[in-house]
Amino acid sequence: MRKDEELRYKPVPLTDLLSQLKNLSQILMSLAYCSIFFNDDTLYKEMMELDDKIDYLKSLMIMQASLAIRGGEDAERMLSVFDMAASVDKISEVSLDIAKLAYENLSIDIGDYLFINSATNFIYVIEIDLNSPFKGKTIREAFDLVKQIFDVVAVKRERSFIISPSEDYTFVLGDKVYIKGFTETIRNILKLHRIEIDIGGLKLNREILENIIYLKNLSEFMIDIAYGALFTSSKELANELLSMEEAVDEITEQLKIDVMKDKDLIDTQKLALIEFINYCEYLADAAIDMTYSLRKDVKPHPIIEKILEETDERYAILKIGGEYEDMDIVDLGVKDFGIDVLALKREGYWYLNPPIKGWKLREGDEIIIQFYREADKEVEKILGRKR
Known part of the structure; x- marks a missing residue:
């Protein structure tokens, strides 16, 4: 505007x-x-x-x-x-x-310390220099180069900012690129650009x-x-x-x-x-x-429900019973069907992005998971075993 x-x-x-x-x-x-x-x-x-x-x-x-x-x-x-x-x-x-x-x-x-210790999504800034493998390539071609998808939040070119550029956008020398993605994806991008992280200061x-x-x-x-x-x-x-x-x-x-x-x-x-x-x-x-x-038990407007119909993401809460005491999170069956463990609540403390292996469950734990609509039936089975 x-x-x-x-x-x-x-x-x-x-x-x-x-x-x-x-x-x-x-x-x-x-x-x-x-x-x-x-x-x-x-x-x-x-x-x-x-x-x-x-x-x-x-x-x-x-x-x-x-x-x-x-x-x-x-x-x-x-x-x-x-x-x-x-x-x-x-x-x-x-x-x-x-x-x-x-x-x-x-x-x-x-920023660099945050990146090293980030478990999931992270935002980082890179500059397109003479040696950048992204130079002269579109965002879509950069996806192919990295072999992973990431989000180009914005690009600064000289004095202008381009917000959420399309996949046809071509990177040029001097572009400052604000990228967001899974930590492993960002690591691969930095490796391609031969950028080393330094938190010495x-x-x-x-x-x-x-x-x-x-x-x-x-x-x-x-x-x-x-x-x-x-x-x-x-x-x-x-x-x-x-x-x-x-x-x-x-x-x-x-x-x-x-x-x-x-x-x-x-x-x-x-x-x-x-x-x-x-x-x-x-x-x-x-x-x-x-x-x-x-x-307050006020049902959302149908327009909100329509947004739900257009999104693939779903959420659920798993409440852990005694039968899963000392088991790993992976034993719940969350590894399959694209189910992502977002957080675990234990004794009032929220652990974000807990590892699915090596993390022993306790009775009373609560886990928030995110999944896609295609996994609805599998999640219902998991929820049924928790009730």
Whole structure:
């Protein structure tokens, strides 16, 4: 949206508006992490334009949703749509605030350490130089070269940013590429580019560092689960977010104390860390807000159900009984059919992306899994064995 463009009603389908809002807010969050963890102060102004677009789409969504309300029941069910839009707006604002820290020279330069210790998806920045195997190739050709799929979040070319370029986009010398994918995929890309990771200059206390990583991952995970709960109408998942929120509250309070007491940190470093901790807490709050009406037994609007029909992703919670005590997670049968173990809850603590082998289960454990619709029947069998 141009800054001088007037805001007027346009007949855009609600599903399209909600999908665009979700995708843009996730892009903003990825760029925010890139900004603060890789000390990239160039992203903030570009992100402001994306945030303006989100505000514009949110306004169109409110107008479109208002036209669809024809009575009390419609108004109730439309709450889920408004909950999502408000949370997306909060996520984008918090992402912008995170990037602003780097813009004001308050970054937390731990990107390489985060990458080395990341279990799943990660975002990294590479530059297309003379020796880059991506130079002169399209994104689709880069997929073939790596033999794996990854997400090109954005490309900076000279003074311009291209957000979510198509697979036909061709990389040229000097492009700065923001890529996101599984850690192993990113490792392969870095290996192709002969880029070596160096964390020798890292000065942050190890315990503080690990808790920062955990807090960032948990709050980000909560956003994913909130979308999953909303799109699958799962009150059970929505309620699990409350226990995650308790974990966030507990860790943020102690982490702030640890940061303030650390004598090796200078004041600006403490300020950056405290602010980032606060923003992670705000992201967790956005996840809670997104699922408010779901926890109140208000059935999501059919438009949300339509989004579910168009997505392949499903979620479920496995509750572990005594018969699986001391067994590995893999023994549940989750290895097959593309079932991904996202988290395990034990005695109130959430372990993200636990290994499926070598991790002994205990009675009372709860596991959140993600799978595709093709695995519905297999997951039903697994759930049946847990009941």
